Amino acid sequence: MSELHPHDEIRSSDGHETEILAAIHETLGGNRNAFRVIVDRYSPVVHSLCVRMLGNRDDAREAAQDIFIKIFTSLHKFKMGNKTLPWVYTIAINHLRTRYKKKKNRESAENDYKQEQINIEQAPALETDPALQIIRNEEEQLIHAALSRISGKYREVFVLREIENLSVKETAVVLKIPEGTVKTNLFRAKQAIIKNIVKKVKPDASNESI
Amino acid sequence: MNCTEFTRVLDAWLKDGNQQNFPAVLEIHARQCNSCSNAYKAAVLCTSRPWTPVQLPKDFTQEVMKKLTEEKTTGLLLENIRTAVYRLRKGFIPAAIATASVIVVLFIAGLFKFPAEPGKITIHLVYEAPQAHSVAVVGDWNDWDPNAHQLADPDRDGVWEIKLELTKNNEYRYQFYIDGDKWVPDPKSNLQVDDGFGGKNSVLGI
Structure with a gap:
């Protein structure tokens, strides 16, 4: 439970924040190549978010690239003094929402972020035993499948808080909702995920692995 | 513990942000109850951290930088506006004139419908x-x-x-x-x- 999250290093380093702020200044000053520092730094979190939200590697890759284009064209709006990571997440979430609003005519609002097939390729990095990693991957696929069937607002809060490991405060900032709403939506998201998994798992596969 | 009590304790635990330890009573009940065991397993699953990291595509940064240079219309326009605003903040008069010109053009365009x-x-x-x-x-x-x-x-x-x-x-x-x-x-x-x-x-x- 207290393991280090893969993105913790990206979040906590003040040195890196200074480096990012310098890159923003340089890019705004006309050095487009300085933007590379920002992409290098935040591509793991942005791409990860896209994969979790979209559930499809190809879509996620394209969406993540588009998000960086959006970040590039929005650099002048960044308010110096604010943290860069929540700002990046906000742009990413807005882009993902826009992307799915475009499909609204074809799908109902409740099915936003719906995916036909869950196929997420992960880096087997957390378990040293390959067999344990296979089980872990299968379990995570189960959650992803359930995520695809719940409402967009619950999915966003679950992905940001539980998977991307943002704090309640950070999640509230990114989603522009009160911290209390983050907690309530997270609770409802978990309830909905559990309900979905229980529905999918057959009753005879019940007690043996507890 | 019965199933109603199980659901109540599970919900209370899910509501609690500090999910360090799963209540033992839930596991004890889940071992004995087929209908609650799946909910228990699902709850454990969706609160376990950290998640396996996702593999970043090879050459991702390179692809983004390439896409940036390929943005010849909207992207460049936005970049110009962005740069103009930045220079305006820095006090560059030519940029101020350029920005004002863009506003005037847009305004004139708006008059003709x-x-x-x-x-x-x-x-x-x-x-x-x-x-x-x-x-x-x-x-x-x-x-x-x-x-x-x-x-x-x-x-x-x-x-x-x-x-x-x-x-x-x-x-x-x-x-x-x-x-x-x-x-x-x-x-x-x-x-x-x-x-x-x-x-x-x-x-x-x-």
């Missing part, structure tokens, strides 16, 4: 936002593209406006998009429906 085509109707949308720096309208007619239809406030009275030509006999859903990060329904619309993200879409029937 062709009459609506047959089968189309002109819609005048108004949104009051004195604090806003930019207001766009996104909806079914522009594929929810935030860059497609920007509202203008040339006299800076905080009232943003746009005239759109839309096809008649249609129902459109739309929202205003403020400062590039806030979605709001049209407060003047008579009908609003859930947008699936906790917000509302305005509905326009013409």
Whole structure:
């Protein structure tokens, strides 16, 4: 439970924040190549978010690239003094929402972020035993499948808080909702995920692995 | 413990942000109860951390940088505006003149409107936002593209406006998009429906 999250290093380093702020200044000053520092730094979190939200590697890759284009064209709006990571997440979430609003005519609002097939390729990095990693991957696929069937607002809060490991405060900032709403939506998201998994798992596969 | 009690304790635990230890009573009950065991396993699954990291595609940064250079129209335009605003902040007079010119051109363009085509109707949308720096309208007619239809406030009275030509006999859903990060329904619309993200879409029937 207290393991280090893969993105913790990206979040906590003040040195890196200074480096990012310098890159923003340089890019705004006309050095487009300085933007590379920002992409290098935040591509793991942005791409990860896209994969979790979209559930499809190809879509996620394209969406993540588009998000960086959006970040590039929005650099002048960044308010110096604010943290860069929540700002990046906000742009990413807005882009993902826009992307799915475009499909609204074809799908109902409740099915936003719906995916036909869950196929997420992960880096087997957390378990040293390959067999344990296979089980872990299968379990995570189960959650992803359930995520695809719940409402967009619950999915966003679950992905940001539980998977991307943002704090309640950070999640509230990114989603522009009160911290209390983050907690309530997270609770409802978990309830909905559990309900979905229980529905999918057959009753005879019940007690043996507890 | 019965199943009702199990659900109550599980919900209380899920509500608690500090999920370090799963209550032992839940596991004890789940071992004995087929109908609760799956809920127990699902709860353990969706609260276990950290998740396995996702593999970043090879050459991702390179691809983004390449895409940036390929953005020859909108991207470059936005970059120019961005640079102009930045230089304006820095006090560069030529940039100030360039930005003012863009505003004048847009204003003049706004004065000349062709009459609506047959089968189309002109819609005048108004949104009051004195604090806003930019207001766009996104909806079914522009594929929810935030860059497609920007509202203008040339006299800076905080009232943003746009005239759109839309096809008649249609129902459109739309929202205003403020400062590039806030979605709001049209407060003047008579009908609003859930947008699936906790917000509302305005509905326009013409």
